Amino acid sequence: MYELIQAAGRSHYFQCPAKIGLVRLEGADVCLIDAGSDKDAGRKVRQQLDANGWRLAAIYATHSHADHIGGAKYLQSQTGCPVYAPGIERDFTCHTVLEPAGLYGGYPFRELRHKFLMAQPCEARLLTPQDLPAGMEAIPLPGHSFDMTGYRTADGVVYLADCLSSAETLAKYKIGYLWDVAAYLDTLERVKTMDAALFVPSHAPAAEDIAPLARSNIDAVYAVADAIEALCAEPMAFDGLLRALFIRYALTMTFEQHALVGSTVRSYLAWMKDTGRLTAFFEDNTLLWRRA
Numbered sequence: 001m002y003e004l005i006q007a008a009g010r011s012h013y014f015q016c017p018a019k020i021g022l023v024r025l026e027g028a029d030v031c032l033i034d035a036g037s038d039k040d041a042g043r044k045v046r047q048q049l050d051a052n053g054w055r056l057a058a059i060y061a062t063h064s065h066a067d068h069i070g071g072a073k074y075l076q077s078q079t080g081c082p083v084y085a086p087g088i089e090r091d092f093t094c095h096t097v098l099e100p101a102g103l104y105g106g107y108p109f110r111e112l113r114h115k116f117l118m119a120q121p122c123e124a125r126l127l128t129p130q131d132l133p134a135g136m137e138a139i140p141l142p143g144h145s146f147d148m149t150g151y152r153t154a155d156g157v158v159y160l161a162d163c164l165s166s167a168e169t170l171a172k173y174k175i176g177y178l179w180d181v182a183a184y185l186d187t188l189e190r191v192k193t194m195d196a197a198l199f200v201p202s203h204a205p206a207a208e209d210i211a212p213l214a215r216s217n218i219d220a221v222y223a224v225a226d227a228i229e230a231l232c233a234e235p236m237a238f239d240g241l242l243r244a245l246f247i248r249y250a251l252t253m254t255f256e257q258h259a260l261v262g263s264t265v266r267s268y269l270a271w272m273k274d275t276g277r278l279t280a281f282f283e284d285n286t287l288l289w290r291r292a
Helices: 039-052 072-079 089-094 098-104 167-173 181-192 211-231 238-248 255-274
Strands: 003-008 011-015 020-024 029-033 055-060 083-085 124-126 137-140 149-152 157-165 198-203 278-283 286-291
Touching: 003 198, 011 039, 039 055, 039 072, 055 072, 083 089, 089 098, 089 124, 098 255, 157 167, 157 181, 157 211, 167 211, 181 211, 181 255, 211 238, 211 255, 238 255, 238 286, 255 278
Parallel strands: 029 055, 055 083, 083 124, 157 198
Antiparallel strands: 003 011, 011 020, 020 029, 137 149, 149 157, 278 286
């Protein structure tokens, strides 16, 4: 765990639960793409930096989810490096209570305010093209998160953040977290046609050909939508629909899964209503969803 693997040229990644990119710059300077889940992850990264005599020049966040920015506060406090985050992800990085609040839909209770959903906040700057090292390009990848961004290096390595789940994850969890289903599908269609020396998704194996996995993720989205549509053959309230999906996919309800999957199902409902697959109406002061 946390083995540093060379992707191509000066582009590397740490093999860890949410892969962390490392790009060697001029001299002893390096930058990171994401920062791991917590202080322990940051400490393991710093040990590798020190062992190689490298200076951390910057951290570039792909998005603000806790498993990607949780180590940033520690690394920033130890090295003084700037942290850059794209769009609204910058605000969530600075004010991390926004993640569990957004998932829950209100002030999150104690069981949702922990490091897996609420990272330690850090001082982050809004990412602009001028902030990137020479030869590095930011690639918008919205859908999984608001303004999620990937990065292409001068070596042709593309760090894809969380826009793809591995085949094993798709089989185990069935419903991956999404913020905007339409944007996510658009992102995957673009990713499917990309070329790179190597693709490095955060939660799937690195690969030279990413199209098959992109297609599998697209298929998984439509499978969930089909399941929701089938369950809404008769009017369904949200809680009943969520319970039915957990039963259908043999998922275990916990506070975290209720927040993550519940938020995702709401995003599916919004997308399916906007595209005409579902209708919504009120009956006895209850919002009901029904197949169109």
